[in-house]
Amino acid sequence: xxxxxxxxxxxxxxxxxxxxxxxxxxxxxxxxxxxxxxxxxxxxxxxxxxxxxxxxxxxxxxxxxxxxxxxxxxxxxxxxxxxxxxxxxxxxxxxxxxxxxxxxxxxxxxxxxxxxxxxxxxxxxxxxxxxxxxxxxxxxxxx
Numbered sequence: 001x002x003x004x005x006x007x008x009x010x011x012x013x014x015x016x017x018x019x020x021x022x023x024x025x026x027x028x029x030x031x032x033x034x035x036x037x038x039x040x041x042x043x044x045x046x047x048x049x050x051x052x053x054x055x056x057x058x059x060x061x062x063x064x065x066x067x068x069x070x071x072x073x074x075x076x077x078x079x080x081x082x083x084x085x086x087x088x089x090x091x092x093x094x095x096x097x098x099x100x101x102x103x104x105x106x107x108x109x110x111x112x113x114x115x116x117x118x119x120x121x122x123x124x125x126x127x128x129x130x131x132x133x134x135x136x137x138x139x140x141x142x143x
Contacts, residue, residue, distance in 0.1 A: 011035055015072045022068075028061055030068055038108040040073035046099045057097035062104075062131050066091060066120040069106035070135035074116035082139045087115065091133035100125045106135070114139055 006014065015035045019025050019042075028050070033041030042065050044050070052058040067086055074084045103123050110117040115138050122131040 008036055011076055015040070015075065018072065018075065019068070024064070025068060028064060030065065032072075033103055033105075035072060035076065037076060038073065038111075040069045040076070040106050042069040042072070042104045042106075044102050046097065046102050048099070051099070054096075057099070057102065057130075059091075059093060062093065062097060062102075062122055063089070063091055065102065065104035066106070066122060066131065066133050067135065069104040070118040070120050070137055073106040073108055073118055074137035074139075077111060077116070078139055081142055083142050084116075084137050085140055087136040087138040089133060089135045091131060093131050095128070095130050097122065097124055097130040102130070109134075 012035050015032050019030055019032055029044050031043045033043045044065055046057050050057050050061045071084045071086065078084055104120055106118045106120040108116055109119055115136055118135045118137065120133050120135060121129055124130055
């Protein structure tokens with residue numbers, strides 16, 4: 001793990017490049033909300049392509065938002081010769097997420113040399129908590 005010397009603006013550019021280079025993230029419409037030391041926010045405008053047969057947001061899009069926010073929060077402290085990967089995740093779906101703007105906010109709980117533990121909340125447009133989870137992110141050397 002590196003002691004980061006990049007400015008917040010440089011970190012934002014790094015995170016934007018990461019999101020834009022992800023085919024899947026672009027496909028589902030992920031957007032960077034914020035990034036700062038120890039936290040990151042990912043937004044998505046949920047529409048008909050994101051719903052399950054019950055007409056509410058599919059758990060997969062919620063998990064994807066959470067995973068992206070957790071990974072980018074850990075990336076903030078990642079050496080240039082390493083990448084971040086999700087080692088494990090525990091997600092609790094608390095209430096249905098309706099169509100509209102949703103946000104996944106990740107906070108670093110424990111920053112280790114090889115792993116980062118994050119907590120992630122997903123809220124709807126009104127700020128109502130819809131999902132909460134913990135993600136453990138692992139630093140690995142670039143292939």
